[in-house]
Amino acid sequence: MNIFPLKINNLNYSVNENTILKDIHLTCEKNTLTIIAGNNGSGKSTLLKILHGLIKVPINTVRWGDYSTSNIKINQSMVFQTPILLNRTTYDNLAYVTKKKNITEKFYVEKIIEKLNIKIISDINAKYLSGGERQKVAIAMSIIGSPKVIFMDEPTSQLDPAYKNEIENIIVDLSNNGVKIFLTSHDISQIRRIGKEIIFLDKGKLIYHDCIEKFFKDKHCDLVNNYINYG
Ligand SMILES: Nc1ncnc2c1ncn2[C@@H]1O[C@H](COP(=O)(O)OP(=O)(O)OP(=O)(O)O)[C@@H](O)[C@H]1O
């Protein structure tokens, strides 16, 4: 199943006459790690939710190769900016996803727990987890079943530096193994470390789309310069 190029064609999205995304056209040719950046309220999470299929748009607006967003639903997952977890233990949250994905391998959940280094919280109910721990569980849930595409909405915003490094290594590893990652981040050092391509939004408009190296060399408007200088 070849889901590239991803083509977004004339994407407009409004709620109650508030324009949230405007005239977005873009093509992602390569299976690299794509950063989505921009100030608060610029439309990053909304764009991810549209690509994920949670927010519906006309079918031809988003094409993955010959496929529509609903065709690839089973092959992708999302880490939400505010993770939603079941009122059960970490282990049960992970087991729930494996069951939904028909994974019958007996030790699969243990493997994920080990990979994400979250044994210490595996028996704790999600309602008691700290913000960063909830992010860890959400990231663990997103990689279950080897999805082809993972949307990650500020997945490391609450993580301590050492764990952020562990997660970045996992994300880069997934990307190097052919998983397409879309990741939003306000963390400029992180964007430099792991990004390969960047989409920059301003008030719902696409104002930059190119490779990361070029992004950090190019001349920009004040808005992007401030983002780079203070991020
Ligand atoms: N259902 C909705 N109804 C009204 N306004 C909405 C709705 N969904 C999003 N918005 C508005 O659209 C804009 C973009 O929201 P979005 O969550 O995509 O921003 P963001 O770039 O992810 O911001 P942040 O960096 O703060 O996470 C915001 O101003 C938000 O208030």
Ligand SMILES: [Mg+2]
């Ligand atoms: Mg957001």
